Amino acid sequence: MTEANLDGQQASAAEESIPMTGAQMVWEAFVREGVKTVFGHPGGAILPTYDALASYEAAGKIHHVLVRHEQGAAHMADGYARATGRVGVCICTSGPAATNLVTGLATALMDSVPVVAVTGQVPTNLLGTDAFQESDVVGVTQPVTKHNYLVTDVSELPMILKEAFYIAREGRPGPVLIDICKDVQNATGEFRYDMTVDLPGFEPWPTVDMSKIQQAADLINQAERPLILAGHGIKLAGVSRELLEMVERAEIPVVTTLLGAGDIPETHPLSLGMGGMHGEAYANRAVQGCDVLIAMGMRFDDRITGSLDRFAKQAKIIHFELDKAEVGKNVVPDLPVIGNLGETLPALLSLIEQRKHPDWLAELNVWREDSGQTDIINYEVDELIPPYVIRQLWHSTKDTERGPAIIVTDVGQHQMWESQYFVHEFSGQLLTSGGLGTMGYALPAAIGAQMAHPDRLVWAVVGDGGFQMTLQELAVLKQERDLPVKIAIINNGFLGMVRQWQQLFYERRYVGTPIVAPDFVKLADAYGIPALAVRKPEDVSGAFKQALETPGPFLIDFRVKEELNVYPMVASGAAVDQMIRRPKPAVVQGFSGVEPSW
Amino acid sequence: MKHTLIAWMRDKPGVLNRVSGMLRRRNFNIDSLQVSHSETPGISRMTFVVDGNERMVDQVISQMRKVVDVTRVEDISSKPSVVRELALIRVQTNAETRSDIVQMVNIYRGEVVDVALESMVVQIVGSEDRVDSLIELLNNFGIIEMVRTGRVAVVRGMTERKHRRSTAVWRARANGYENMDEERLTTGGV
Numbered sequence: 001m002t003e004a005n006l007d008g009q010q011a012s013a014a015e016e017s018i019p020m021t022g023a024q025m026v027w028e029a030f031v032r033e034g035v036k037t038v039f040g041h042p043g044g045a046i047l048p049t050y051d052a053l054a055s056y057e058a059a060g061k062i063h064h065v066l067v068r069h070e071q072g073a074a075h076m077a078d079g080y081a082r083a084t085g086r087v088g089v090c091i092c093t094s095g096p097a098a099t100n101l102v103t104g105l106a107t108a109l110m111d112s113v114p115v116v117a118v119t120g121q122v123p124t125n126l127l128g129t130d131a132f133q134e135s136d137v138v139g140v141t142q143p144v145t146k147h148n149y150l151v152t153d154v155s156e157l158p159m160i161l162k163e164a165f166y167i168a169r170e171g172r173p174g175p176v177l178i179d180i181c182k183d184v185q186n187a188t189g190e191f192r193y194d195m196t197v198d199l200p201g202f203e204p205w206p207t208v209d210m211s212k213i214q215q216a217a218d219l220i221n222q223a224e225r226p227l228i229l230a231g232h233g234i235k236l237a238g239v240s241r242e243l244l245e246m247v248e249r250a251e252i253p254v255v256t257t258l259l260g261a262g263d264i265p266e267t268h269p270l271s272l273g274m275g276g277m278h279g280e281a282y283a284n285r286a287v288q289g290c291d292v293l294i295a296m297g298m299r300f301d302d303r304i305t306g307s308l309d310r311f312a313k314q315a316k317i318i319h320f321e322l323d324k325a326e327v328g329k330n331v332v333p334d335l336p337v338i339g340n341l342g343e344t345l346p347a348l349l350s351l352i353e354q355r356k357h358p359d360w361l362a363e364l365n366v367w368r369e370d371s372g373q374t375d376i377i378n379y380e381v382d383e384l385i386p387p388y389v390i391r392q393l394w395h396s397t398k399d400t401e402r403g404p405a406i407i408v409t410d411v412g413q414h415q416m417w418e419s420q421y422f423v424h425e426f427s428g429q430l431l432t433s434g435g436l437g438t439m440g441y442a443l444p445a446a447i448g449a450q451m452a453h454p455d456r457l458v459w460a461v462v463g464d465g466g467f468q469m470t471l472q473e474l475a476v477l478k479q480e481r482d483l484p485v486k487i488a489i490i491n492n493g494f495l496g497m498v499r500q501w502q503q504l505f506y507e508r509r510y511v512g513t514p515i516v517a518p519d520f521v522k523l524a525d526a527y528g529i530p531a532l533a534v535r536k537p538e539d540v541s542g543a544f545k546q547a548l549e550t551p552g553p554f555l556i557d558f559r560v561k562e563e564l565n566v567y568p569m570v571a572s573g574a575a576v577d578q579m580i581r582r583p584k585p586a587v588v589q590g591f592s593g594v595e596p597s598w
Numbered sequence: 599m600k601h602t603l604i605a606w607m608r609d610k611p612g613v614l615n616r617v618s619g620m621l622r623r624r625n626f627n628i629d630s631l632q633v634s635h636s637e638t639p640g641i642s643r644m645t646f647v648v649d650g651n652e653r654m655v656d657q658v659i660s661q662m663r664k665v666v667d668v669t670r671v672e673d674i675s676s677k678p679s680v681v682r683e684l685a686l687i688r689v690q691t692n693a694e695t696r697s698d699i700v701q702m703v704n705i706y707r708g709e710v711v712d713v714a715l716e717s718m719v720v721q722i723v724g725s726e727d728r729v730d731s732l733i734e735l736l737n738n739f740g741i742i743e744m745v746r747t748g749r750v751a752v753v754r755g756m757t758e759r760k761h762r763r764s765t766a767v768w769r770a771r772a773n774g775y776e777n778m779d780e781e782r783l784t785t786g787g788v
């Protein structure tokens with residue numbers, strides 16, 4: 001597959017090549033790719049490239065954000081990319097710096113996030129000698145990138161840079177790493193950027209088989225109990241609006257994956273919210289009760305399917321997916337529709353008939369009433385519990401002047417409570433590490449999102465455990481002139497999600513899960529960030545108000561009830577409709593003291 | 599069932615590592631893997647054998663195609679093709695056994711490529727079955743050292759099936775295989 005002039009500018013004559021160093025080429029390519037912000041950390045093997053950044057920074061072309069750990073750089077680039085749909089960029093030195101990127105690259109690969117990472121490498125004559133700070137970065141990062149390069153010749157660098165952005169962005173997005181030997185950064189070569197990317201083995205956009213779309217439309221038009229299972233692909237293809245149109249025309253309810261949160265507004269009557277391990281009981285029942293399951297831009301992860309042997313066996317499954325390797329990997333669909341949702345969904349839409357499904361919806365609504373989900377906001381709570389905090393966060397942010405907030409969650413119980421109790425209104429409102437489940441993601445990713453959208457309200461929601469994995473990035477908030485990221489720590493004194501499993505499956509033996517935290521308010525103070533601790537439910541909304549009204553960053557340490565579990569829950573290996581339900585009476589009193597019945 | 603797949607890839611540093619790393623990471627069951635040049639400069643050709651059902655082979659192909667340097671992947675199991683393996687076997691000999699071994703090697707249309715006082719090196723080219731059974735026989739004399747290439751394959755030319763059968767039969771006869779059943783002949787079993 002070849003494609004010239006990706007951004008549509010048709011070069012009339014060949015660009016004249018300019019002699020420059022490898023180091024300059026990196027920045028020149030970034031500028032041509034529209035990169036304005038990079039996240040990085042310098043060191044010996046990348047020094048020539050940092051030196052060449054000076055003039056680009058002085059000219060206001062590129063802004064470099066200094067991170068405190070390279071994992072943070074990768075997550076920031078990831079957060080930037082998720083918040084914009086553009087390629088996020090990070091840069092660091094060789095050896096330990098490059099290996100520090102690995103977690104961030106793996107996170108981006110699992111969630112299909114376009115990132116380009118540049119690392120310095122020892123000079124070519126030292127390759128393979130165990131030189132100081134040498135590590136086999138291409139080898140180490142191969143399984144966690146979409147593609148990677150080792151550059152040993154400056155004449156190859158311009159094409160490699162161009163290919164890297166192309167591969168990261170086209171088709172199913174993902175991270176690409178370029179490891180550049182130090183002597184290559186110093187060497188002079190010819191730079192131009194109008195060449196054609198020629199990658200015969202790379203087929204990012206498969207041709208759509210239109211007959212499959214007709215078959216899909218026939219199945220959907222005849223369905224009595226249709227259901228859409230929407231994932232990240234809807235956001236990546238930017239087809240939320242088309243999805244909503246189809247949903248309304250044919251009256252089809254929608255369940256989403258975690259990364260599909262907000263694919264249609266969760267305020268919409270046809271939205272059933274998230275399904276899967278901690279999805280709503282009615283959402284999972286809908287999956288197990290539909291007659292046609294229309295999966296769109298999702299990959300049947302085990303967190304959404306539960307036991308595969310018992311997943312939606314009654315339904316005809318249609319799978320709309322860009323990546324052919326995902327089709328049939330976990331669930332074999334009755335009808336695969338391979339291709340870009342940006343093509344297939346509009347084509348499908350034109351064939352979808354107006355329908356009503358009153359019986360099916362009535363059934364769903366009965367199931368929906370049998371849920372504690374809505375109770376949480378309506379009742380007086382006497383203890384500070386995370387679902388209440390999350391709901392108040394939604395209330396306090398939904399009508400601000402800065403538009404609805406972007407929420408970035410970490411990994412654990414608070415992440416699941418956020419997905420349950422926050423009402424996501426648009427696709428891309430929630431940024432979270434779904435596939436890899438990377439603790440420590442929230443703060444750096446929120447910084448990336450905020451750098452991309454300086455005027456938007458960005459909230460990081462994070463556990464006391466995960467926060468302690470990357471809290472050093474608080475310093476970035478200060479260094480970036482009081483970057484206004486707001487942070488809500490859901491502090492339960494435990495590695496909560498693991499503790500929940502120990503409680504349910506290991507007879508409450510809490511090994512390695514009680515966690516001591518510093519005084520987060522003092523910590524924030526040490527970083528020069530205003531903060532307060534909240535212990536009582538009645539102080540929650542005031543705290544959110546104060547956070548909003550305070551310019552710049554703000555941190556709230558919510559000291560929540562310690563031992564509280566996330567329900568509903570599908571235990572690993574169980575069918576998706578075999579849930580441990582929310583203990584009902586406990587909801588009213590803030591869940592206190594009631595354990596689930598098995 | 600065993601599937602023979604062929605993948606063409608850009609001859610870039612580390613490409614074999616990319617492919618084998620992916621196969622390992624995804625826990626695919628690979629029986630043998632062989633890489634060499636192809637007819638196109640700059641393109642390497644890999645023949646590999648996967649043991650698994652259709653769905654798994656489909657997965658292997660799809661995942662393989664996602665490796666950026668891989669330009670094409672084909673499952674040739676259902677296509678008429680010529681499949682061969684080469685083995686070099688150093689076997690223990692003495693005055694008594696030497697002629698027995700030579701005779702066996704001849705029956706298998708192998709070749710003795712090196713003779714020393716106490717050992718000889720036997721070369722055999724053929725289907726894996728044939729290589730297997732010669733190895734089994736030679737084992738009785740004591741195999742000192744052995745190397746096998748793994749399966750390599752090319753698809754047969756586009757000929758009429760009838761014609762193909764007759765060439766296959768002709769070839770088998772010419773090679774001294776009188777009584778082979780025709781099905782095996784046409785599926786490259788020789």
Ligand SMILES: Cc1ncc(C[n+]2csc(CCOP(=O)(O)OP(=O)(O)O)c2C)c(N)n1
Pocket residue numbers: 410411412413414415437438439440462463464465466467490492494495496497498
């Ligand atoms: C880097 C990393 N290490 C370990 C885990 C396993 N893990 C998943 S959730 C969790 C607990 C998280 O605790 P905390 O951050 O306090 O959040 P909570 O569950 O209490 O909301 C752990 C340890 C992980 N997901 N990521």
